[in-house]
Amino acid sequence: MSDEPVIELRRAAFGYEDRAVVGDIDLTIRRGEVVAVLGPNGSGKSTLVKGLLGLTELQAGTARVLGNPIGSRPARNGIGYVPQRHTLASAVKATATEIVTMGRTVRTPWWAPWRIRSAGNRALVREALAVVGLGTLTDHDVATLSGGQQRRVLIARALASRPEVFLMDEPTAGVDRGHQQVLVAVMRRLVERGATLVVVTHELDALADLVTRAIVVSGGRISHDGPPQDVAPHEVDHIHHEGEDARPRSPVPTTFLPTTGGPR
Numbered sequence: 001m002s003d004e005p006v007i008e009l010r011r012a013a014f015g016y017e018d019r020a021v022v023g024d025i026d027l028t029i030r031r032g033e034v035v036a037v038l039g040p041n042g043s044g045k046s047t048l049v050k051g052l053l054g055l056t057e058l059q060a061g062t063a064r065v066l067g068n069p070i071g072s073r074p075a076r077n078g079i080g081y082v083p084q085r086h087t088l089a090s091a092v093k094a095t096a097t098e099i100v101t102m103g104r105t106v107r108t109p110w111w112a113p114w115r116i117r118s119a120g121n122r123a124l125v126r127e128a129l130a131v132v133g134l135g136t137l138t139d140h141d142v143a144t145l146s147g148g149q150q151r152r153v154l155i156a157r158a159l160a161s162r163p164e165v166f167l168m169d170e171p172t173a174g175v176d177r178g179h180q181q182v183l184v185a186v187m188r189r190l191v192e193r194g195a196t197l198v199v200v201t202h203e204l205d206a207l208a209d210l211v212t213r214a215i216v217v218s219g220g221r222i223s224h225d226g227p228p229q230d231v232a233p234h235e236v237d238h239i240h241h242e243g244e245d246a247r248p249r250s251p252v253p254t255t256f257l258p259t260t261g262g263p264r
């Protein structure tokens with residue numbers, strides 16, 4: 001880790017239209033850190049991460065990525081993003097190779113778009129797919145791949161753009177244990193080579209050896225920022241967000257139990 005900040009947020013608020021979802025965020029992330037972003041469903045983790053890409057609106061404060069205002073071209077080009085949902089992968093008819101090639105868009109001059117298919121890029125794309133264990137599925141339509149395979153295609157796309165900062169929204173969700181270990185090894189290697197990782201996760205255990213710092217987002221605020229081992233389980237697990245029941249109904253009403261009568 002170096003002292004150089006790659007992400008700097010000062011009293012930042014992000015949200016949708018006129019509603020702030022996360023606010024009062026003061027956060028400095030330095031090169032080489034591996035930061036886990038934890039917190040219950042709906043607490044604002046994705047909103048925060050998308051804010052770093054300029055995909056959710058900065059409603060207050062200041063936010064810089066690699067010294068540039070968020071949303072600016074140099075800030076965006078420095079980030080490799082692995083989105084939470086694989087909407088792109090399932091909505092677009094494209095092969096794994098084509099999706100991963102899109103990662104090279106940011107490194108291709110606008111005046112020479114054909115260069116995206118250069119021999120160098122093609123080799124890089126093949127390598128990125130091989131690294132995530134999809135070397136034999138490069139020509140498959142992504143819609144025909146499993147959920148975990150689609151996630152790995154998106155990780156390969158982020159790798160192919162060779163960014164300095166990776167923002168990964170639940171990269172291990174739906175990925176089997178063996179491939180999770182592969183991803184952790186890839187992430188470790190990226191960090192050794194100077195990358196910075198910000199990873200939203202509900203599965204800290206899978207990344208435990210790698211994570212150097214954990215922040216917990218709770219009710220739209222950062223409630224913990226420090227070593228991952230100091231995170232209190234109740235902070236991450238409690239159900240707390242606007243518009244949702246404070247507590248799911250328990251015990252399960254007998255209506256839903258198979259041994260009771262009633263309508264089927």
Ligand SMILES: Nc1ncnc2c1ncn2[C@@H]1O[C@H](COP(=O)(O)OP(=O)(O)OP(=O)(O)O)[C@@H](O)[C@H]1O
Pocket residue numbers: 016021039040041042043044045046047048084241242
């Ligand atoms: N596109 C959107 N427009 C309006 N509100 C949104 C949008 N996306 C998310 N929200 C709202 O913002 C709040 C935080 O959602 P967010 O997706 O950031 O939570 P999260 O912590 O990432 O949750 P999870 O663990 O379920 O992925 C929720 O109340 C959600 O309804």
